[in-house]
Amino acid sequence: MKDEIEVIGFDDAPFNRTDKECILIGTYMRGNRIIDGIYFRKFKKDGMDVTEKIIDIIKEKHYKKIKAIFLSGITFGGFNIADLWEINRETKKPVIVVIDKYPNKEKMFSALKKYFDDADERIKLINSFPEPERMDNIYIQYVGTNRDFVENIIKKTKLKSKIPECLRISHLIGRGFLGLK
Numbered sequence: 001m002k003d004e005i006e007v008i009g010f011d012d013a014p015f016n017r018t019d020k021e022c023i024l025i026g027t028y029m030r031g032n033r034i035i036d037g038i039y040f041r042k043f044k045k046d047g048m049d050v051t052e053k054i055i056d057i058i059k060e061k062h063y064k065k066i067k068a069i070f071l072s073g074i075t076f077g078g079f080n081i082a083d084l085w086e087i088n089r090e091t092k093k094p095v096i097v098v099i100d101k102y103p104n105k106e107k108m109f110s111a112l113k114k115y116f117d118d119a120d121e122r123i124k125l126i127n128s129f130p131e132p133e134r135m136d137n138i139y140i141q142y143v144g145t146n147r148d149f150v151e152n153i154i155k156k157t158k159l160k161s162k163i164p165e166c167l168r169i170s171h172l173i174g175r176g177f178l179g180l181k
Contacts, residue, residue, distance in 0.1 A: 009166025
């Protein structure tokens with residue numbers, strides 16, 4: 001695996017409870033040092049459209065070069081769930097989720113049942129994903145690849161953080177939107 005392997009990482013900007021839309025940030029990088037693209041899309045808070053927004057960005061300019069897609073969790077903008085299977089199927093790229101701590105599904109499912117008419121569909125989707133696996137001091141989920149590839153690509157794409165730079169930079173850019181609220 002080359003040092004400047006091309007990856008893209010997605011995170012969302014912070015949002016307020018009253019917001020109807022959120023901002024998705026995608027950072028396309030070569031390895032852990034060269035940023036070659038920053039992408040933005042608006043999506044519905046608590047909707048179910050973030051998957052199509054992610055696919056839309058991936059299929060743009062750098063599609064052929066991207067070797068892996070990183071997601072900062074499976075939910076964006078509240079409970080807008082990224083469908084790992086559909087992203088992988090539509091892009092033919094490995095999808096790797098990186099999270100800090102093991103999710104409390106019981107708490108998540110309780111909130112979904114309380115606030116969403118389509119809670120059962122959302123829960124079914126979440127339950128269809130692979131269980132998070134511990135890797136060093138993070139948790140990962142992945143589809144369209146194997147653990148060896150995930151371990152190697154994370155090593156190649158992180159710098160001084162425990163997460164790939166594409167995710168860290170998307171997160172930092174997202175925090176910058178706080179000043180606009």
